[in-house]
Amino acid sequence: MIIKYFTVCLLIAFIYSCVPAPVGVDTAGIDAKNKTLAILPFGLEKDNEALQVPEGYLQRFNHRMHESLFNSLHSTLVIDLNKSYEILRNSESYDNSFAEFSAQSGADYILTGFVSHYKQRVGGDLGVESPASVSFLTRLYDAKTGALLWQYFYTEQQSPLFENIAEVGKFFKRKGKWVTAWQLTEEGIIITTNKIKELLETNADNTGNRP
Numbered sequence: 017m018i019i020k021y022f023t024v025c026l027l028i029a030f031i032y033s034c035v036p037a038p039v040g041v042d043t044a045g046i047d048a049k050n051k052t053l054a055i056l057p058f059g060l061e062k063d064n065e066a067l068q069v070p071e072g073y074l075q076r077f078n079h080r081m082h083e084s085l086f087n088s089l090h091s092t093l094v095i096d097l098n099k100s101y102e103i104l105r106n107s108e109s110y111d112n113s114f115a116e117f118s119a120q121s122g123a124d125y126i127l128t129g130f131v132s133h134y135k136q137r138v139g140g141d142l143g144v145e146s147p148a149s150v151s152f153l154t155r156l157y158d159a160k161t162g163a164l165l166w167q168y169f170y171t172e173q174q175s176p177l178f179e180n181i182a183e184v185g186k187f188f189k190r191k192g193k194w195v196t197a198w199q200l201t202e203e204g205i206i207i208t209t210n211k212i213k214e215l216l217e218t219n220a221d222n223t224g225n226r227p
Contacts, residue, residue, distance in 0.1 A: 057101065129155050133171065170207060172203065
């Protein structure tokens with residue numbers, strides 16, 4: 017199991033090293049109605065040697081992202097994340113167009129990205145020496161052409177209410193407590209999911225992921 021997971025991590029790192037950073041994204045004309053979306057598991061930012069995350073964090077991140085998308089999208093079928101892991105385990109490499117992954121997954125769109133920052137809070141719910149902070153980049157690709165369709169960068173560090181009164185909504189949502197890095201991650205996944213839903217399903221009228 018450890019060897020298989022290590023192999024998957026290497027494949028993900030290879031993919032990120034092949035995909036260049038985009039300059040400008042045109043989201044016009046995206047229509048995901050009755051289309052399929054696969055998550056190519058998120059990894060850690062390439063060449064960021066200082067970045068460390070807890071054991072199991074990426075697996076938890078990817079499964080939470082899948083769960084959130086599956087429960088939120090209606091006209092877009094979200095492919096089982098386990099299928100993505102299986103494809104990665106059984107393949108040696110992928111080209112920059114994602115063509116092989118698309119063919120094996122049957123996906124029209126591929127969602128992937130990477131975590132670029134993670135810092136756990138030092139302290140507890142009621143007081144901290146330093147707050148938690150998390151950043152990750154999400155990208156949506158056309159699976160068959162490899163064209164970048166959309167991207168969103170989430171970054172958040174909790175700050176005291178008196179430092180930023182504009183965040184009073186977050187203060188009450190968090191019940192006035194100092195949250196953990198995972199709680200920030202979940203907030204980011206929900207925000208990202210809502211943006212993807214707005215992007216793909218503004219006029220959705222069916223329930224692709226629901227019985």
